[in-house]
Amino acid sequence: MNRQNANTNAARICPVRTRDVVNRGLAKRYRSERRFRRLGLTAIALSLSFLSLLFISIIGNGYTAFQQTFMELEVFLDPAVLEPGNLSTANYPGLVKTSMRTMFPDVRGRSDKRALYGLVSTGAAFQIREIVMNDPSVIGQTLNLWVPADDDVDMLVKGHFDRNLPEDERRLNDRQLEWIDQLTAEGKIRKQFNKTFFTAGDSREPELSGIRGALTGSFYTLLVTLVLSFPIGVAAAVYLEEFAPTNRWTDLIEVNINNLAAVPSIVFGLLGLAVFLNFFGLPRSAPLVGGLVLTLMTLPTIIIASRASLKSVPPSIREAALGIGASKMQMVAHHVLPLALPGMLTGTIIGMAQALGETAPLLMIGMVAFIVDVPGGFTDPSTVMPVQIYLWADSPERAFVERTSAAIMVLLAFLIVMNAAAVVLRKRFERRW
Amino acid sequence: MSPFHLLIVLLLLSSVGYYIGRRRAFAVAGGRSGIQSLHSRPVYYGALTAMWCGIPALVVFAAWLAFEPAIITHLVVDSMPDTVRSLPADRINLMVNDIKNLVSGNIVSGKISPALQTAAEQYRHIQGISSAALAVIVMVISIAAITMVRGRIQPALRARNHVEMLIKYLLIICSTIAIFTTIGIVLSVLYEAIRFFKAVSLTEFLFGLEWSPQMAIRADQVGSSGAFGAVPVFMGTMLISAIAMAVAVPIGLMSAIYLSEYAGGRFRAAAKPLMEILAGIPTVVYGFFAALAVAPFIRDSGGLLGWDISSESALAAGLVMGVMIIPFVSSLSDDVINAVPQALRDGSYGLGATRSETIRQVVLPAALPGIVGGILLAVSRAIGETMIVVMAAGLSANLTVNPFKTVTTVTVQIVTLLVGDQEFDSPKTLAAFALGLVLFVVTLILNVIALHVVRKYREQYE
Numbered sequence: 100m101n102r103q104n105a106n107t108n109a110a111r112i113c114p115v116r117t118r119d120v121v122n123r124g125l126a127k128r129y130r131s132e133r134r135f136r137r138l139g140l141t142a143i144a145l146s147l148s149f150l151s152l153l154f155i156s157i158i159g160n161g162y163t164a165f166q167q168t169f170m171e172l173e174v175f176l177d178p179a180v181l182e183p184g185n186l187s188t189a190n191y192p193g194l195v196k197t198s199m200r201t202m203f204p205d206v207r208g209r210s211d212k213r214a215l216y217g218l219v220s221t222g223a224a225f226q227i228r229e230i231v232m233n234d235p236s237v238i239g240q241t242l243n244l245w246v247p248a249d250d251d252v253d254m255l256v257k258g259h260f261d262r263n264l265p266e267d268e269r270r271l272n273d274r275q276l277e278w279i280d281q282l283t284a285e286g287k288i289r290k291q292f293n294k295t296f297f298t299a300g301d302s303r304e305p306e307l308s309g310i311r312g313a314l315t316g317s318f319y320t321l322l323v324t325l326v327l328s329f330p331i332g333v334a335a336a337v338y339l340e341e342f343a344p345t346n347r348w349t350d351l352i353e354v355n356i357n358n359l360a361a362v363p364s365i366v367f368g369l370l371g372l373a374v375f376l377n378f379f380g381l382p383r384s385a386p387l388v389g390g391l392v393l394t395l396m397t398l399p400t401i402i403i404a405s406r407a408s409l410k411s412v413p414p415s416i417r418e419a420a421l422g423i424g425a426s427k428m429q430m431v432a433h434h435v436l437p438l439a440l441p442g443m444l445t446g447t448i449i450g451m452a453q454a455l456g457e458t459a460p461l462l463m464i465g466m467v468a469f470i471v472d473v474p475g476g477f478t479d480p481s482t483v484m485p486v487q488i489y490l491w492a493d494s495p496e497r498a499f500v501e502r503t504s505a506a507i508m509v510l511l512a513f514l515i516v517m518n519a520a521a522v523v524l525r526k527r528f529e530r531r532w
Numbered sequence: 533m534s535p536f537h538l539l540i541v542l543l544l545l546s547s548v549g550y551y552i553g554r555r556r557a558f559a560v561a562g563g564r565s566g567i568q569s570l571h572s573r574p575v576y577y578g579a580l581t582a583m584w585c586g587i588p589a590l591v592v593f594a595a596w597l598a599f600e601p602a603i604i605t606h607l608v609v610d611s612m613p614d615t616v617r618s619l620p621a622d623r624i625n626l627m628v629n630d631i632k633n634l635v636s637g638n639i640v641s642g643k644i645s646p647a648l649q650t651a652a653e654q655y656r657h658i659q660g661i662s663s664a665a666l667a668v669i670v671m672v673i674s675i676a677a678i679t680m681v682r683g684r685i686q687p688a689l690r691a692r693n694h695v696e697m698l699i700k701y702l703l704i705i706c707s708t709i710a711i712f713t714t715i716g717i718v719l720s721v722l723y724e725a726i727r728f729f730k731a732v733s734l735t736e737f738l739f740g741l742e743w744s745p746q747m748a749i750r751a752d753q754v755g756s757s758g759a760f761g762a763v764p765v766f767m768g769t770m771l772i773s774a775i776a777m778a779v780a781v782p783i784g785l786m787s788a789i790y791l792s793e794y795a796g797g798r799f800r801a802a803a804k805p806l807m808e809i810l811a812g813i814p815t816v817v818y819g820f821f822a823a824l825a826v827a828p829f830i831r832d833s834g835g836l837l838g839w840d841i842s843s844e845s846a847l848a849a850g851l852v853m854g855v856m857i858i859p860f861v862s863s864l865s866d867d868v869i870n871a872v873p874q875a876l877r878d879g880s881y882g883l884g885a886t887r888s889e890t891i892r893q894v895v896l897p898a899a900l901p902g903i904v905g906g907i908l909l910a911v912s913r914a915i916g917e918t919m920i921v922v923m924a925a926g927l928s929a930n931l932t933v934n935p936f937k938t939v940t941t942v943t944v945q946i947v948t949l950l951v952g953d954q955e956f957d958s959p960k961t962l963a964a965f966a967l968g969l970v971l972f973v974v975t976l977i978l979n980v981i982a983l984h985v986v987r988k989y990r991e992q993y994e
Binding site for chain 1: 702724947
């Protein structure tokens with residue numbers, strides 16, 4: 100009662116009411132509300148614009164790599180050069196040079212000739228060699244072949260080459276540009292689908308390099324990772340979730356798993372180097388070792404996801420199984436595991452996607468070597484996709500920029516497919532109990 | 533017989549064991565009619581036989597493969613002439629490499645001496661004996677196991693309990709791998725780091741201001757001493773991480789707030805997966821993007837303003853790293869904000885607060901411990917991030933806080949010191965392990981604190 104009186108007294112003395120105070124401040128508060136809201140929207144817009152910038156820059160740089168410049172050569176398979184005894188070691192580069200000379204008969208002088216030969220890729224000689232080795236009866240004929248052009252020519256044709264630079268700053272000189280223009284006018288230069296990119300291993304020559312070696316290496320590495328980490332991860336999760344008593348030991352395991360999930364990946368590389376390579380003497384650069392390291396790295400992810408999935412299976416199912424006389428192991432194996440499996444698979448796919456994109460630990464165990472051959476097994480030296488990207492990104496040639504971007508596009512495509520599979524799996528088998 | 537073939541044989545033997553055990557169970561029960569006299573279902577007798585057939589043999593197989601190369605090398609080196617054996621350890625290592633290359637038919641560095649040739653012959657010889665012995669031993673073990681288990685099968689044998697116990701032990705072993713990984717990391721890194729600290733004192737490493745880890749081949753070369761003061765490296769790491777956090781924390785937090793407090797269902801459903809794409813992009817792609825697009829852009833725009841910005845500036849690497857961490861911060865904060873009870877918000881609205889006031893004065897303070905935990909995790913991630921800095925940051929260890937200059941980080945140094953040819957007795961290589969130890973300890977502390985804080989916070993509202 101007293102207080103009310105005091106209030107009315109105060110209102111009488113000072114005719115400002117609370118509502119007026121609130122109303123006066125309202126416009127300002129609404130403004131700050133809008134500002135805050137806009138700030139949030141800006142934050143999302145910023146990150147999404149960065150995402151699109153990244154994709155635009157990668158795709159814009161990379162899509163040209165799926166095409167490759169070829170030039171037409173008239174090659175006379177000279178029987179004098181190709182004797183039956185020396186077919187594998189004959190002077191194939193010489194044949195290419197001869198055919199270049201016949202195309203431009205007026206080129207004289209050493210440096211000009213060298214410039215002329217520089218227009219065609221060294222891969223041309225290998226291509227001719229393969230034709231001759233496959234079918235020696237073509238010797239003596241003249242073949243019209245489309246052979247890969249040098250990467251500088253490729254860059255010129257694709258428009259990544261500035262003709263207006265002074266001659267001594269360009270990778271192609273004026274004469275070479277003249278020849279290329281002449282060939283283009285005659286229709287002897289054209290762009291084709293770049294098959295090499297998908298069928299070849301690494302190479303120092305951009306026009307001869309491809310991602311098949313890295314893809315195969317990634318495949319073997321991930322196979323090892325999957326075969327080891329899925330069963331071990333599921334087993335560990337089943338033990339911790341279904342069997343383990345709550346004591347200090349299981350607490351320790353839990354803390355360990357959570358910590359390992361946050362340990363920098365490069366530390367796993369150090370572990371692999373010190374333990375697998377130096378202590379056990381396993382081969383360097385091998386998918387086997389890469390798979391082992393990635394297994395240790397992805398295990399925490401898989402265990403955490405599998406445990407969450409096991410947790411979501413309602414206890415009533417366990418009790419029903421136990422009630423009709425199943426042992427604990429039978430209950431887990433026959434009822435809980437099948438119900439939790441989709442969630443575990445989702446976690447495994449996400450872990451595999453992480454492993455596919457991982458680079459740093461593999462640098463430590465020597466998968467960064469320059470390897471031309473496509474690996475044929477688990478102990479062959481090999482490299483993986485992300486490491487190949489890293490290697491190409493370090494190469495100075497302009498043509499490797501588009502190849503790096505193209506390799507990134509392939510890698511991202513794989514990752515998107517894997518993540519989409521995980522999402523579909525989750526949507527399809529997700530159960531609300 | 534190659535290990536792979538042996539593995540297949542072992543698998544076949546195990547399945548044979550399964551059938552033998554199962555048939556034996558039927559036999560002792562007196563056919564299908566007497567099956568009720570068995571303690572367990574017949575499959576368990578089969579499984580028991582298969583497991584006893586497979587597991588011991590597999591353990592022997594793994595142990596053999598793990599120690600075979602070391603033992604063979606030892607035997608071969610021991611049987612070589614005394615002149616060879618008295619060579620220093622690194623020469624012997626080189627020679628062993630040559631022998632191994634010879635054996636596997638690779639290209640050998642240098643000339644093949646007759647001694648090397650005989651050694652290789654012997655290596656091949658011992659290897660042949662070893663793999664034959666392995667095959668015999670493994671097969672004997674598994675067949676012996678089959679006959680033994682078969683002999684003990686009778687209706688009263690508690691096969692199911694036995695099998696379940698074995699499986700349980702397997703599960704326990706699998707769950708301890710995490711602990712062994714941690715022990716392995718600590719031991720391996722610590723071991724090499726201690727070797728490093730024998731050559732370079734701990735105080736010099738932790739407090740020295742000069743980092744140039746070259747070790748010259750000859751003593752009289754320039755820079756032959758090598759300086760291992762890691763302060764510039766630590767400073768560089770902190771600078772780049774600080775830039776990254778300056779990008780990631782505001783953007784990540786604000787987008788989490790918008791997504792969880794303002795956004796409608798459809799916007800959330802569209803924007804959240806898109807943000808998560810950022811988290812799924814491999815770091816090597818970010819690194820390429822930083823080196824290809826961001827760093828030149830920053831350098832050129834700095835040039836327009838008349839600033840001298842290095843093309844490997846800390847700013848470029850930190851910026852891109854920040855973008856990489858945005859989804860990490862945002863998803864962690866999102867979880868934390870969603871865990872704040874709705875009652876707190878409703879109370880605030882009831883008092884007349886606007887949404888932003890509620891968020892700033894009620895939700896954020898309530899969620900603060902969880903957000904701090906998330907940020908700590910993000911910091912540990914920024915410190916350990918490798919590929920972005922390897923590709924976009926520099927190598928020179930400048931002691932500076934100027935984001936336009938080139939700095940180097942712990943992870944960059946580890947990669948540059950360990951990629952390529954290494955010798956494991958020079959401080960240069962071992963320095964990488966010392967840096968790795970620091971990295972592991974720092975991230976471990978950050979993680980433990982962060983996980984603890986996050987867990988405590990969750991318990992508070994549960």
